[in-house]
Amino acid sequence: MSEYTLVKSGKLSLKGEKKRKKHKKKRKHEDESSASGSKILVEDPQSILDHGNWWSITKFDDITSAVAIEFAPYCYMKALDNGLFTLGQPHSKGDVPDPEEILTAVRIGDTKIALKSGYGKYLKVNSDRRVTGRSDAIGSMEQFEPVFQDGELAILGCNDCFLSCNDGGEIIAMSKKAGPAEIVKMRSNATDRKSVV
Numbered sequence: 001m002s003e004y005t006l007v008k009s010g011k012l013s014l015k016g017e018k019k020r021k022k023h024k025k026k027r028k029h030e031d032e033s034s035a036s037g038s039k040i041l042v043e044d045p046q047s048i049l050d051h052g053n054w055w056s057i058t059k060f061d062d063i064t065s066a067v068a069i070e071f072a073p074y075c076y077m078k079a080l081d082n083g084l085f086t087l088g089q090p091h092s093k094g095d096v097p098d099p100e101e102i103l104t105a106v107r108i109g110d111t112k113i114a115l116k117s118g119y120g121k122y123l124k125v126n127s128d129r130r131v132t133g134r135s136d137a138i139g140s141m142e143q144f145e146p147v148f149q150d151g152e153l154a155i156l157g158c159n160d161c162f163l164s165c166n167d168g169g170e171i172i173a174m175s176k177k178a179g180p181a182e183i184v185k186m187r188s189n190a191t192d193r194k195s196v197v
Contacts, residue, residue, distance in 0.1 A: 050074075052096030054187040059148060062188065063113055067105045068097040069155070070185040071165045076101035079117040083134040085171040096189070106138065112145050114138045125157035131171040146186065147178065153186055154178035 048055045051074070057063055069077040071087055076097045078088035088101050103123070104116040115123040117133040124141040126132050135142050144163075145156040155163045157173035162182035166172050175182055 050093045051187060052094055052189075054096060054189045057146075057153070057186040057188055058151065060111065060146060062190075063105045063107065063146065063186065064188065064190050065104060066102050066189060067115075068101050068103065068187045069163075070187055071171075076187075077103075077131075077165075077171050079103075079119055079133055081119065083119075083121065083132045085117075085123070085131045085133065087165045087169045087171070097187070108138065108143055112143045114142050115144060125159050125161070125173040129159065129161065129173050131157070131163065131173060152183050154182045155184060155186075 043056050043058075051070075054068060057067070071077060072090075074091040074093070074095075076088050076091075077085055078098065079085055079100045088098065091097070099118050102118060106114045106116065108114055117123060119133060121133040122135040122138055122142040123131055123133045123144070124135050141158050143158055147154045147156055147162075157163060159173055160176060161173040162175050162178045163171060163173050163184065164175060164181045166174075
């Protein structure tokens with residue numbers, strides 16, 4: 001038994017393996033954002049009624065299931081049966097988005113989402129910078145990043161360009177900077193809203 005006490009015990013280390021230091025994880029508190037003085041934006045209840053009870057999403061945590069992306073007042077991004085996306089016709093006050101204008105949002109991590117059209121295909125930005133909905137699965141090309149800043153939203157595509165609508169009504173991702181044309185509203189009708197109304 002005395003020979004066994006001389007043997008060093010512990011984790012098996014392999015040749016070429018580097019030692020890793022253990023880091024303590026810092027926890028962020030939920031109240032940190034409100035304590036730091038950031039503003040909670042409250043949408044006008046009349047605006048919600050004007051959009052058929054579809055409220056404007058103001059933070060990433062509110063992105064769940066059915067969403068509609070509004071590029072102009074009462075005009076939503078619309079899926080076509082050929083996989084392309086265009087700007088839909090303007091709606092009257094109180095109208096809900098059409099079924100072709102409703103997307104399913106799937107969260108991927110803490111900052112990115114995937115969007116699925118009503119035709120069951122995932123959206124992506126293709127090589128000519130047009131937004132298409134022809135993918136069957138989520139990959140790196142099908143990931144979008146909603147960027148919230150100063151109460152406004154722009155959606156960043158996989159090509160590091162923001163979504164916008166061109167003169168022909170097609171949904172594209174061309175601009176590296178978010179200007180007025182790239183500012184959109186993402187609306188939801190989810191009843192389990194996490195924002196304060």
